[in-house]
Amino acid sequence: MQGAELDARIRCSVTVERLCPSGQAPKRRVIRDASLALGRNEFRELVLQVSDGRAPQSFALRGEVRLFTRFVRDGKSSLQLGPARVQLLIANCPPDSLRRFLRLLRIKREAAGKGAKTVTERARLLCSLPRTFDTISPVQARDVQQVCDQRAHASGEATPVKGQAPRDRGNSGLWSKSRKRARTESAEASDVRDPQAADMKCSKKLSLLMHSRMRLSQEQSIVLSAVLSGKNVFFTGSAGTGKSYLLKKIVGSLPPKSTYATASTGVAACHVGGTTLHAFAGIGSGKAPLDQCIELAQRTGVRQHWLSCQHLIIDEISMVEGKFFDKLEAVARAVRKRDDPFGGIQLIICGDFLQLPPVSKGNEETKFCFQAESWRKCIHVNMELTEVRRQTEKSFISLLRTIRLGRCTDEVTRQLLQTATNRVERDGILATRLCTHKDDVELTNERRLQQLPGEMHSYEAVDSDPMLVKAIDAQCPVSHCIQLKPGAQVILTKNLDVSRGLVNGARGVVVEFETEGKGLPRVRFLCGVTEVIRLERWVFKGPSGIYLSRQQLPLKLAWAISIHKSQGMSLDCVEISLSRVFESGQAYVALSRARNLEGLRVLDFDPNIVRANPYVLQFYSHLQKELLFQASLHRCTEAEEKENWKSS
Numbered sequence: 001m002q003g004a005e006l007d008a009r010i011r012c013s014v015t016v017e018r019l020c021p022s023g024q025a026p027k028r029r030v031i032r033d034a035s036l037a038l039g040r041n042e043f044r045e046l047v048l049q050v051s052d053g054r055a056p057q058s059f060a061l062r063g064e065v066r067l068f069t070r071f072v073r074d075g076k077s078s079l080q081l082g083p084a085r086v087q088l089l090i091a092n093c094p095p096d097s098l099r100r101f102l103r104l105l106r107i108k109r110e111a112a113g114k115g116a117k118t119v120t121e122r123a124r125l126l127c128s129l130p131r132t133f134d135t136i137s138p139v140q141a142r143d144v145q146q147v148c149d150q151r152a153h154a155s156g157e158a159t160p161v162k163g164q165a166p167r168d169r170g171n172s173g174l175w176s177k178s179r180k181r182a183r184t185e186s187a188e189a190s191d192v193r194d195p196q197a198a199d200m201k202c203s204k205k206l207s208l209l210m211h212s213r214m215r216l217s218q219e220q221s222i223v224l225s226a227v228l229s230g231k232n233v234f235f236t237g238s239a240g241t242g243k244s245y246l247l248k249k250i251v252g253s254l255p256p257k258s259t260y261a262t263a264s265t266g267v268a269a270c271h272v273g274g275t276t277l278h279a280f281a282g283i284g285s286g287k288a289p290l291d292q293c294i295e296l297a298q299r300t301g302v303r304q305h306w307l308s309c310q311h312l313i314i315d316e317i318s319m320v321e322g323k324f325f326d327k328l329e330a331v332a333r334a335v336r337k338r339d340d341p342f343g344g345i346q347l348i349i350c351g352d353f354l355q356l357p358p359v360s361k362g363n364e365e366t367k368f369c370f371q372a373e374s375w376r377k378c379i380h381v382n383m384e385l386t387e388v389r390r391q392t393e394k395s396f397i398s399l400l401r402t403i404r405l406g407r408c409t410d411e412v413t414r415q416l417l418q419t420a421t422n423r424v425e426r427d428g429i430l431a432t433r434l435c436t437h438k439d440d441v442e443l444t445n446e447r448r449l450q451q452l453p454g455e456m457h458s459y460e461a462v463d464s465d466p467m468l469v470k471a472i473d474a475q476c477p478v479s480h481c482i483q484l485k486p487g488a489q490v491i492l493t494k495n496l497d498v499s500r501g502l503v504n505g506a507r508g509v510v511v512e513f514e515t516e517g518k519g520l521p522r523v524r525f526l527c528g529v530t531e532v533i534r535l536e537r538w539v540f541k542g543p544s545g546i547y548l549s550r551q552q553l554p555l556k557l558a559w560a561i562s563i564h565k566s567q568g569m570s571l572d573c574v575e576i577s578l579s580r581v582f583e584s585g586q587a588y589v590a591l592s593r594a595r596n597l598e599g600l601r602v603l604d605f606d607p608n609i610v611r612a613n614p615y616v617l618q619f620y621s622h623l624q625k626e627l628l629f630q631a632s633l634h635r636c637t638e639a640e641e642k643e644n645w646k647s648s
């Protein structure tokens with residue numbers, strides 16, 4: 001199937017509810033594994049076709065159609081088809097596919113607008129045309145123009161009252177009535193005065209909307225295809241090659257009911273909208289004997305995860321302990337009563353073993369996951385991302401590559417020593433110090449905030465469950481209480497507007513506070529933008545599988561951050577003191593957070609602290625050979641296929 005056709009057809013669970021006029025309970029039919037397609041019938045009307053693999057049912061989108069999109073993130077949506085008194089409840093759809101499907105539906109429906117010919121019931125009955133269903137064509141320039149015309153027309157008809165959605169569109173019910181959209185619509189209404197500008201704005205907006213899907217590189221797409229083919233995949237790659245970016249795309253491409261996104265740390269889990277691996281597993285630290293762990297995993301709530309999980313995603317695998325992985329594998333088989341590796345769950349694992357290793361306490365011996373006994377039998381395919389996306393300077397990428405392997409040539413040492421004099425501060429934005437020890441971070445941030453003159457402003461988060469503040473703290477990248485003063489150094493913890501540089505990790509300084517309302521902070525960022533920062537919401541799965549959320553400012557104090565917390569982040573301007581580095585990979589993680597050499601200042605650099613674990617190096621050396629072998633095999637098969645094709 002091509003992209004456009006993919007957008008027009010989704011696999012999901014569909015419940016068809018027929019509402020009875022007499023007020024009786026609706027008649028329901030549940031199709032668990034349905035195909036839902038958008039197309040046109042013999043009268044060129046828009047039609048939704050639901051199929052369970054046998055007889056398809058069609059629903060023409062005539063008259064009023066109401067669309068509910070609040071839970072698209074969970075793969076759910078519903079459509080009320082007014083005249084037919086039918087409701088379609090969509091569930092368990094890969095969220096990205098659902099988003100694209102609904103976007104296509106909205107645009108096609110709006111493009112048809114009022115101009116759509118209505119076929120009378122009589123004409124329908126008398127018509128001799130055979131019943132047909134053609135999958136809808138992709139969005140064309142013509143559709144975009146029609147939508148813009150419709151919008152301009154609707155705005156012209158509606159009284160352009162600020163903050164009020166045009167009546168006509170409100171009635172169609174196809175656009176959710178969120179305040180944000182109402183704002184946009186009122187802005188559109190004011191564009192009526194300059195129809196040409198409004199038209200251009202509208203086409204630009206629509207074209208952005210249609211092309212806003214996350215673009216993957218070729219190598220990222222190959223990994224996604226391997227995942228969608230059902231294989232157990234481990235993909236690796238150096239820092240910044242887009243592993244977590246791809247993982248988010250993978251999460252959005254799988255059915256939500258049976259997909260569990262996890263990571264070794266809370267912050268990494270939040271990046272992929274999931275939970276920690278420990279919270280998913282429900283077996284505590286996993287150090288208890290196997291039968292006790294199995295018992296723990298059989299508890300109500302926990303058992304349900306193990307049984308419903310068909311795709312388990314794990315980010316930052318380098319920090320998962322090997323023995324813990326073996327325990328999980330055995331628990332999975334026991335709880336699911338299946339002898340296949342991991343009880344038949346598809347594993348999608350990613351990380352870079354040359355970054356931070358599992359946390360060890362005291363003299364306890366820790367193993368990497370690839371040293372787990374069950375690793376080899378669980379992983380079918382190893383893949384590597386090679387294109388670095390975080391950094392663009394070739395020389396910096398090559399420097400980082402050397403450090404990653406635990407080497408430090410004279411040239412690398414010279415380049416890093418040279419950064420000690422870098423003036424990374426700009427416009428009052430100081431460098432973030434990456435610290436090896438957590439205590440240093442808290443002390444530094446508290447002390448520097450206290451030292452600032454000016455009034456302190458406090459912001460309390462609104463949590464979905466105030467009893468679970470600790471669980472939310474463990475996963476959310478922002479604290480329950482944030483305190484700021486003018487001059488506070490901050491870092492953005494969410495992508496707000498990628499095109500303007502307001503991305504996760506963007507560095508800034510608080511310049512002032514609004515005098516009205518909540519007294520929100522105005523922050524000047526390194527990218528040159530000064531913006532009032534508003535409350536944002538984070539949603540993630542809590543330990544018992546229910547969704548938790550926090551509403552808070554997407555800011556964190558940024559005089560200092562721990563290297564452990566920085567794993568997975570991209571940072572604008574950093575200062576690193578490497579004298580107390582104690583782990584292999586720690587120096588590499590710290591250095592690879594920077595986007596470029598100019599944004600980096602390394603203090604007290606000693607080449608001896610650059611280390612890579614010898615077992616990890618050995619693992620990667622085997623992996624490289626395996627990948628080379630796979631690639632040559634692939635080339636041979638391709639050549640053979642070409643040869644066969646020529647001779648046939």
Ligand SMILES: Nc1ncnc2c1ncn2[C@@H]1O[C@H](COP(=O)(O)OP(=O)(O)OP(=O)(O)O)[C@@H](O)[C@H]1O
Nearest residue numbers: 215216217238239240241242243244245389390568
């Ligand atoms: N296909 C892509 N298109 C646009 N930007 C991308 C793409 N892939 C990755 N990026 C960007 O590259 C940067 C690094 O990506 P990401 O954090 O996913 O890397 P990573 O491999 O997980 O790094 P780390 O090992 O440090 O966790 C991010 O800013 C991300 O948005």
Ligand SMILES: [Mg+2]
Nearest residue numbers: 243244245568
């Ligand atoms: Mg990552």
